[in-house]
Structures are given as C-alpha cells and as structure tokens.
Amino acid sequence: MSAVHGPRRRPTLDTVARAVGVSRATVSNAYNRPDQLSAPLRERILAVAEQLGYPGPDPVARSLATRRCAAVAFVLGTPLSTAFSDPALATALDGLASTVDGHEHSLVLVPGAGDGGPRPEAVARAQADVVVLYSLADGVPAVRAAVHRRLPLLVIDQPALPSAARVEIDDEGGAAVAAEHLLGLGHRRIAVLAVPFCPDHAEGPADAGRGATARHRVSRDRLAGYLRALGAAGLDPTAPAVWEAPSSAREAGRRGGRWLLGLDPRPTAVLCMSDELALGAVQAARDLGLSVPADVSVVGFDDTHAAAVGDPPLTTVHQPLVEKGRRAGEIALGLLAGAPPGPPVRLPTHLIVRASTAPPP
Amino acid sequence: MSAVHGPRRRPTLDTVARAVGVSRATVSNAYNRPDQLSAPLRERILAVAEQLGYPGPDPVARSLATRRCAAVAFVLGTPLSTAFSDPALATALDGLASTVDGHEHSLVLVPGAGDGGPRPEAVARAQADVVVLYSLADGVPAVRAAVHRRLPLLVIDQPALPSAARVEIDDEGGAAVAAEHLLGLGHRRIAVLAVPFCPDHAEGPADAGRGATARHRVSRDRLAGYLRALGAAGLDPTAPAVWEAPSSAREAGRRGGRWLLGLDPRPTAVLCMSDELALGAVQAARDLGLSVPADVSVVGFDDTHAAAVGDPPLTTVHQPLVEKGRRAGEIALGLLAGAPPGPPVRLPTHLIVRASTAPPP
DNA sequence: TTGTAGGCGTTATCAC
C-alpha cells in the first residue's frame, strides 16, 4: 500500500519514466535535449516529474556519466576565510573569478588550513575538471595528491611541477629592488618581517638556515632577493634580524614589528614580505612611539589597495595581482578545453615609492 | 596487443583489482578502510595502483555511491568576482568561510551574473550537500531551481522560502534610522542612491513604482525604511529623487551621485544603500567641487571597513556582516547534520555617525 | 520520435 501512496525513496529518472510509460532515455532527453522529443510528450513528462517531486537529474550522476563537473578547484594553502580577507589573495581571486565567470563553471574553494597544508583527502575529493594550486609549500601532501589526480593542473607562485601549467611572480627581483631602495636611502640596519617559510605555523625569530631551506617558494625567494641586495652592498647577509610571522595578517605583522623594533640597536628600516605585515609593522612602530618614516622606514610587498591608502601610504613592491589571477583563469580555461600547459608565465614586479620610507634618522 | 602494452583508457578500481588479483571491494578498502585488510596486501595493492597510474578513487563516483559531496554551494546574485571585490559580500563570506573551514567541506561559489539572476542550470548542477542563496531577487529562476533540488536550503537576505532556513538583516529599520539622522540634522531635500531593485541591470532615475515593486528584498526594504522616516517627518514620500545603480560598486555610485547632485534644486543629503555607493557619491561631490559634509551629507549602509577609513569617514548603518556569514555557516552545517531549519535569524542594524554628515548648508 | 543496452567508477551489504 505504500506503493499506492507514492514511493518512500526519492524519485529518479527511472521513477518518472515508469510513471509516464516511456524510457529513461526519453525522460533524460526531456531535460537535456528538448528538441529530441515532441513538445506534448515533454510537457507530460515534466508535469509528471513535478507531481512526483522529482528534483531533476542528479548532478553527481550526470557528472559521472559525462565526466564533467563544470567546476574549477582552487586549492588554498591558508584557511578558507583568507580567500575573502587577505587582500592579496582576494585580489588575485578576483582576477581569476572574472575570467572564469561567464564560462558556465563554478569555483570550488578547497580549504588549506592545517599544519601540513591542505588535507590531501580534500584535494583528492574535490569535484572539478581542473585544479589550481595557490602558493602551497614544496612537497606538502596536497601537492602530491593534486598531481596524482591526473587532472589538468595549474600552479600559482610555486615551483614547476611536471606537466602542470604555471603562473608566477618575480619575487626575488622585486625583493631585491625593495632592499636596494632602502640601501640607496642610506639604511644599513635593515630587518626583515617574513611571511611563513614553512607550513608549520611557526612564529618568531628565524635564523639564516630556516630562510634558506624555506618550503614556500615565495618567502624563500623574497628573502633571497633581500639578502642578495644587502650582500651586494657589502653588508653581511647573515646580519639582518628576521622575524617569521605565522601568516601575512596585519596583527601578525604588528607582533613581529614590535619584536624587531625592540631590538638593540634598533633597525632603521623593515622589509616586509606583505603589505598587511607592513601595515602591522607601522602599527607596531606607533605602539612604540616611533614615527614612520622619520624614525623607521617600512617597505611592503604586493601593492594592495590598503597600501596605497595607508597612513602613511606604503612604499611597496607592486605585483600585478589581478593580472596574475586573470592569466591563471585563462590558462585554467584553456586546459579545460584541451590546450597544452604552455610555457610558464612569469609576471614582473616593480617598486612603488610612497611615504613610508626616508633616510635613516 | 594494445592489451599487452597497458590499457589506453584510464585505469579504474577494477583495473587495479584485476591486476592484483583481488576484488574491487578490497581495493576500495585499501583506500578507505585500511583496517579492513592486511597491511601487506594493502601495500601490494597501492603499489600496483601506483604503477598502473591509477589516480585513486574517483570523487564523483564516490559521491554518487555515498550521496555526499562534502561541499556547500553558495549562490551569488552577482558576478563571481564580486565575492572577492565587493566588501560587504566578501566580509559575509569571510564569516561563512571561517565556520565552514575545518569541517572537511569545500565551498562552491556559483556565479550569479546574467539578466535574470544566476542561471538555473548552474544551480541545478552544483555539486553540494547544502545550498545557500545570497540576496537573490524574488522569483528568479535560480530560486525555483534551488528549491526544486530538495537539498537543505538556506537563504540570506531574502524572503522566506518554504522549508528553507533564513538569515537576514533588519534593512528597513536601519534605513529608517539613517533617514531620521539626516532629518534630525535639518535636511529636507534628501536623495536616494539605490542598489539594484531588479535583476535587470537597469541604471538611471527610478520612480516610486519601481522601488515599491522591487524584486530585491534588500533594496525594497531599505527604500521603504527611508520613505517611512521621511513620511513620518511630514515630507512627501514621493518627492525624493532616486537613482538606481546597476550594482553596488563605487564607480556606479559615482555616476549616480553626479546625476543626483546635478539636480536643481540640489539635494543637501544623499542616502546610499551601500558604503561603496556612498564612497562613489563622495567622489561625485568632489567631481562637482562640493565638499562633504559641508555642502552635502552622505550616509552609507553596511559599515564596511572602507567606510571607517574613508575620507571623510562615513556615517553609515552598521550591519553585522561577519556574524551574518558566521550564523549562515553554522546553520548550513547544522542542516547538513540533519538539523531542522529552525526559526529565521534576524540581525539588528544601528547607525554609526562619523564625519560625512552635518546640517545642511 | 522513441526505446534498448551498455557504461560511468564507487561503495555497501552480506556471505564465506
């Protein structure tokens, strides 16, 4: 009698077909190829489906049959919320989103929190047709998991991966120019406020070894750029104090800034690996009663919107964030369409001098 | 002979099972339940899989079998990139992301561009276990498509939907308070700069009818709040000039501001339905050689970060964006776990007076 | 225009 009152389990294509008295294929066509059947029949099918409470073709089953998800996966190396709160990341995603939009694809954000980067299971399970890895640390399990999937793959700001497309920034060059700017102003006691070197959430002073063996290409290269410039100016490349922040967030920068500016002798300038860190360092200076740039110069990295409107406006290294995302999006879409990975795209950086740097006091 | 040189098609669980000489179930267990088989056998299976180039269990097939996607879909009413560039939306998403993170779920962003809101097909095909609708216009196809799926459903800033959970803001109350603030300062010629009333990308002056029949609950309620306060103060509620912007972006606000401030007689104050619009209006005032708030007062809505640091800092209606997202995330996670929708969550707004408002000149 | 048959790659449930 339960059969009379309608099925207890949710209806499927087959339920509808049976009720109408046609085959599954015809019901499928009613949804996906209206031109393959007569209008009246289609009407009837849809009506019965509606009345049966059939929710329409199951997207997962459809994907299984078509081998298509209509989605691009974006794997973060940081918590999910940073996609919306970290200015540099959000801006790059903005660029990527603007190219993915209008192509009938969704954007799947795969969270990256955790001590060893994103959980490899999360990467293995993401339902997408192409995967984009964003600035993951070298050798984390998630990278292996991504390669393993044999899906079209694109990495952003990471070392080359066999058969993966790549978009990246000239981090070392940009960092070197930032350091040269300070040297040119006469600074000699220069400290470094770094984004994470490894995916282990460490926070505190970092020695030279830690920086050199860093597993995040971005922080490794930026540090190398700073030190190269300092070395070229005759300074001891092991001399600068380096604070490793646990993220690129402003509060983290403030803590690091307080430590660096509390050193004796106090640095006259701080090279920061992100604008948010730099803005935090400016806060720290203020906390200590120091003025920027009169008492201490601060240089950022990224050239986010906040850097330009900061107080003082930040001298920083510009990287084309929107273009980075846009190019990544175009390449991802290309891979989706069967295009080969192509040569890596390397985007330039340049220094923007604003008001947070001046000669040392 | 092609069989000798290895299969041309990509290997599956079955390929591996056959090669090892075990059943599919055992291979599946090797991946998903290591404790269900002996370690040596598992090793052997994994080794053969590796050698065969088996990418691991297919996530889509797994989802089909388990009826789980491990993802929450977030359906936007605006282009994908606004998720990262619109401050109010990004902040709400930040809150949602922070609660979803750590729960082994991905976040699927479903783009919402298009004249009639998000494409219903995109909503129908999103692979997720729960869907969140964000501020979609009443009656757009995407809403029907979402309801149709019979998945746990949550709407944010939209009218009630049968059996859907709901989180929303007291838009009308907030708007009324904003208007009352201006009235209290002595303003009588007050204009309105509105976010879209309908999903049709219209831009230009809007008459009373358009506002009253708006299909976006948010803009409808905010307008109603403004007009209620003006009416209560004895002003003609049909009098205020209203400009409908095609989005809540700053540039759109600037265009609308220029039109409103070019009217004769010029309004002495502008009520803006978003902070970005308000910031655009401030720009417009500047374009026309007017000073804010000396010549014209501007009130925003949302209380985004940019409002606080603007020049001048914006008087605006605060809405708890992060909490809105967080609550939505908690509810979505709850629905996922089988919890009932529960009563709608209505979050309060309040006025923040800063420096963009003053008595009329 | 409609139906048939085979396939998509897993997981789950039981036996053994």
Place this chain on the structure above:
DNA sequence: GTGATAACGCCTACAA
C-alpha cells in the same frame, strides 16, 4: 580478511 553482487542515477550511441 576477502569476494560477489547489487545498488548509486544518469548519459549516449545506436537501433527501431
């Protein structure tokens, strides 16, 4: 600890 077998729900030639 391991293996059959049956779902899971749909798509798509191809035949009628």
